[in-house]
Amino acid sequence: MISLRAVEPEDLTLLYLWENDRSVWKVSNTFAPFSKFRLQRYIEESGDIREHGQLRMMIDSHNDGHTKTVGAVDLFDFDPVHQRAGIGILIASGEDRGQGFASEAIRLMINYSKNILFLHQIYCNIAASNIVSVKLFGKAGFKLTGNKRNWLKTAAGWEDELLLQLIL
DSSP states (O other), X not given: OEEEEEOOGGGHHHHHHHHTOGGXXXXXXXXXXXXXXXXXXXXXXXXXXXXXSOEEEEEEEEETTEEEEEEEEEEEEEETTTTEEEEEEEEOSGGGTTSSHHHHHHHHHHHHHHHTSOXXXXXXXXXXXXXXXXXXXXXXXXXXXXXXXXXXXXXXXXEEEEEEEEEO
């Protein structure tokens, strides 16, 4: 079982490790390390999605009376006029992937987006080579609606980026 919760000051060390993990930079469009100072300010200033245009929730796994933070799910590019936002997810450790945490977190964020934020749709952008994420969001009901050709520059050359949308 999992739950979503707000980012807390105690999450600083985890966020610092995750945001500076170069293996996930290519999916998050990160090009430089984050300082603890910058992340601490982010935690202090995060809150209302209507004010900042983004919202991060931590994903906690609950098992046998123990709680472990396994990742984060973000809403970003919040657009209150058109009632939409982008969504992204990270399950940080390889040992926690494939356990259903991401699927459940996306389901919870869909519910939150629809019933609390009253969004009309959420979308995600995924590198075409990221088959696991394409399948993950597809199973959650997202539909492939676009293909941005040669959108992402990688060490191996250019790669397409897929646009998936879910009408709530």
